[in-house]
Amino acid sequence: MDTKAFKRSLQQSDNYHRKGFGHEAEVAGTMNTEYQSNLIQTIRDRNYRLQRGNVTIFLAEAFGFCWGVERAVAMAYETRQHFPKERIWITNEIIHNPSVNQRLREMNVGFISVIEGVKDFSVVGSGDVVILPAFGASVTEMQLLKDKNCTIVDTTCPWVSKVWNSVEKHKKRNYTSIIHGKYAHEETVATSSFADRYLVVLNLEQAKYVTNYILNGGDKDEFLAKFANAYSAGFAPDRDLERVGIANQTTMLKSETEAIGKLLEQTMLQKYGPTELNDHFMSFNTICDATQERQDAMLDLVKEDLSLMIVIGGFNSSNTTHLQEIAIEHNIPSYHIDSAERIISRQSIEHKPLGQEITVTDHWLPEGKITVGVTSGASTPDKVVADAIEKIFELKASAIA
Ligand code: SF4
Numbered sequence: 001m002d003t004k005a006f007k008r009s010l011q012q013s014d015n016y017h018r019k020g021f022g023h024e025a026e027v028a029g030t031m032n033t034e035y036q037s038n039l040i041q042t043i044r045d046r047n048y049r050l051q052r053g054n055v056t057i058f059l060a061e062a063f064g065f066c067w068g069v070e071r072a073v074a075m076a077y078e079t080r081q082h083f084p085k086e087r088i089w090i091t092n093e094i095i096h097n098p099s100v101n102q103r104l105r106e107m108n109v110g111f112i113s114v115i116e117g118v119k120d121f122s123v124v125g126s127g128d129v130v131i132l133p134a135f136g137a138s139v140t141e142m143q144l145l146k147d148k149n150c151t152i153v154d155t156t157c158p159w160v161s162k163v164w165n166s167v168e169k170h171k172k173r174n175y176t177s178i179i180h181g182k183y184a185h186e187e188t189v190a191t192s193s194f195a196d197r198y199l200v201v202l203n204l205e206q207a208k209y210v211t212n213y214i215l216n217g218g219d220k221d222e223f224l225a226k227f228a229n230a231y232s233a234g235f236a237p238d239r240d241l242e243r244v245g246i247a248n249q250t251t252m253l254k255s256e257t258e259a260i261g262k263l264l265e266q267t268m269l270q271k272y273g274p275t276e277l278n279d280h281f282m283s284f285n286t287i288c289d290a291t292q293e294r295q296d297a298m299l300d301l302v303k304e305d306l307s308l309m310i311v312i313g314g315f316n317s318s319n320t321t322h323l324q325e326i327a328i329e330h331n332i333p334s335y336h337i338d339s340a341e342r343i344i345s346r347q348s349i350e351h352k353p354l355g356q357e358i359t360v361t362d363h364w365l366p367e368g369k370i371t372v373g374v375t376s377g378a379s380t381p382d383k384v385v386a387d388a389i390e391k392i393f394e395l396k397a398s399a400i401a
Pocket of ligand 1: 069157159250378
């Protein structure tokens with residue numbers, strides 16, 4: 001399919017919107033009331049630190065809502081205002097944040113349900129309004145909605161579109177897209193739908209396996225089994241790894257995306273030599289600023305002498321998980337929670353350890369004076385962060401009382 005021509009024709013259609021509807025001012029007011037927090041503003045004003053009783057909070061200097069997410073949520077609110085009577089759907093969670101998605105449900109925005117791994121679009125009728133989330137939607141989904149004559153409100157973050165453009169360039173010049181991401185993540189599903197040939201690698205270890213195959217060959221069946229579900233139909237490693245371009249899920253760990261890019265570049269250099277490198281390797285800078293800033297701020301935060309770290313964000317949020325990885329690498333006890341309610345008491349916290357199921361840990365809050373690092377993923381409103389901080393203050397104060 002000519003995905004570029006399809007996108008062009010979609011964008012020219014009267015039923016397609018990727019800018020707001022002129023209700024920015026009203027929506028900004030509502031969003032401030034619902035998602036902003038005075039406590040967070042105070043902490044920002046005090047150089048990202050706040051001491052109360054025997055607790056000192058160290059807040060990351062970049063955290064929470066990124067502009068792409070804020071833009072997507074604002075567009076969803078505007079859509080409701082602009083189409084007060086129409087049925088409105090979202091093809092997925094607009095962002096990975098339970099409180100934001102709950103708020104949209106209250107505004108009578110429906111979520112397309114997933115039945116046995118497949119989205120059920122049968123509920124969507126001609127003339128309905130459908131919002132595409134910040135991390136985008138696959139070409140097949142967009143085509144289906146266009147064919148149903150829906151009004152499409154596309155909130156895809158421009159950074160994600162930038163990755164799609166890179167993939168289009170790979171395709172045009174006959175390169176296989178090597179996508180650093182999680183193959184089942186909605187953003188990567190969307191990105192790969194623009195590629196003719198692709199392979200998704202999760203981490204540096206998988207990338208090393210691929211580069212070893214490029215240099216030394218290997219067992220094709222083992223390769224295909226290892227990357228099951230993570231490559232395009234008919235992928236043949238011996239043929240399709242001769243010319244590769246790099247793309248990424250925008251929320252992956254920046255240092256890892258860079259390391260994977262470098263590794264593939266060096267591999268192609270070693271195999272084909274400097275004069276032919278450009279015929280075998282292609283890379284564009286598509287690492288999102290917001291992800292990078294949050295990760296850099298986290299790297300600064302872990303330099304502090306912290307008793308523990310609270311990482312707040314949806315449990316299926318990639319960028320939040322990566323923030324937690326940084327805490328773990330620095331041996332700081334860290335708790336990934338998605339709302340203040342997970343902080344059950346002074347004794348117990350319900351949280352999601354990296355790569356594990358949600359669990360309850362006891363004796364998580366140390367006695368006496370403590371320093372607590374706090375950060376949150378790109379889809380977490382300030383208010384959720386403030387609630388968690390207040391809860392910690394309260395629990396520690398009640399220990400003294
Ligand atoms: S994290 Fe980056 S790519 Fe994702 S929505 Fe935010 S600004 Fe866009």
